[in-house]
Amino acid sequence: MRLQNLIIIFVVIALPVIIILSVYVNYQVDTANLRASYDNKFLSATYDMLTAFQLNTTNDKYSTTSDSLVRDIEASINTFSAAFAGSLGLTGMSKSDVMTYVPALLFTMYDGYYIYAPTAKVANESDKITYDHTLKPYVYYTDEYKNGNKKIIINYSLDNYVAVYYYDEDNNEYQSKAGYLEAITKNLNSNGIYIDGTWDDVNKTFTSINSIYYNRVEIDRDEILIKNVYSHKNPDGTTTNYYSIKADGTIENFNPIEKESIEASAYDYYKEAYEFTYWYNNEIINKFDNDTKNKLTISIDNLALPNVRFKF
């Protein structure tokens, strides 16, 4: 056969295969592009929802009360559905139509969550069960641990703040406390909170403290200046410091104060965290079996702390 004929036969066979493969690849590319486009629109609708939530809560001093919070969340859900419909170019779409494509919206708060998800409605006369999106009641991050007749309920939060409820049915003992959990240590060269002071074993608190270390760094109290000091140069060349200006603009002469307040919030935090963690480990968790103790005791071993020494 001539080369020309062979070439034509080759092209006639290869061309349809090439066309089909390129159409298939184009479909894959279009699908990936469309998925990316929907993801983008969804993300921007979520961003708008959170912007609305932020704006509503910032402008409302009662935003932390539950009724106001529920109202803020429902308003931000409305914003989400309108923004999502708008970004798809379907501004006339109702909220219930948009929510058909959204299985659930979860609002993670500091110590619990709200979830907006389909709920089965009570069956009507024709025995059909319908599903509508509703905002479920607030669910706390809580867990219960039992050991015989001893029970402990812990309410968690997004950071290390917990509320602990302990009940012993045999002794009819009930204890509850809330505070920050941190790893505590009796060794200065170990990570965690180390306090050099006098410990009162009856009241489980420090009566006097010499120093506090956290991860081998000393926590000190900072003396800070919280009043503005105005310097005035007198005619004789000396300088007088004032710390207050009257409403009419004249300077009021007070003794200049350079140490108005002591910033001790870190100091107090570590002291309180130590006392709370001590109570938690020794008064509560110690009463449970080994499995529960291993799971719930706060120590250096079960907290992934970095082994660093700070240098200045």
Added chain:
Amino acid sequence: MGGETLTTIVSIFLAAILIGIFPMIAIADRNDDISQLTVQTYTSELVDKAVKTGKITEEDFNSFVQAIYSTGNTYDIDVEIQVLDENPSKKTTQYTETKIGENVYYSIFTTQFMNELETNSAYILKEGDRIIVKVSNTNTTIAQSLKNFFYSLAGNNSYSIVVTDSGTIAVNGG
């Protein structure tokens, strides 16, 4: 001899298709993709600017129109602004009477928006309003016309470049 002529004609025809038409279709398609991306970028920039500044100036809008027309196609731009209607007659015991996402929105469409833009050189928006911009091409691109020739599927109103973007305004403009 006749067989040879037929083979020659078929081979020339195939060569023209392979060397000429298919690469042209591929490049025209890529061109449309690039135009789509360019228009998407400029539309997002316009919406972002409106969201962050709370207003659209005539200058911003004109430079947006010029930028998208620089892709070589003509476009139909639809702007819808959903204005938050603060309803003071709503009874409430709370501190804030109105919340974003709770109240009624009324819409301002392209013609009203363009009139306002021409009259005042800017359209001022407030916190909570929403802006939706939709751009679609009105001309027939090369890829579209080639596809029409081969597949006869594309109708009169099909677009190959469609971009929609929207945002909720975060600051009061003006």
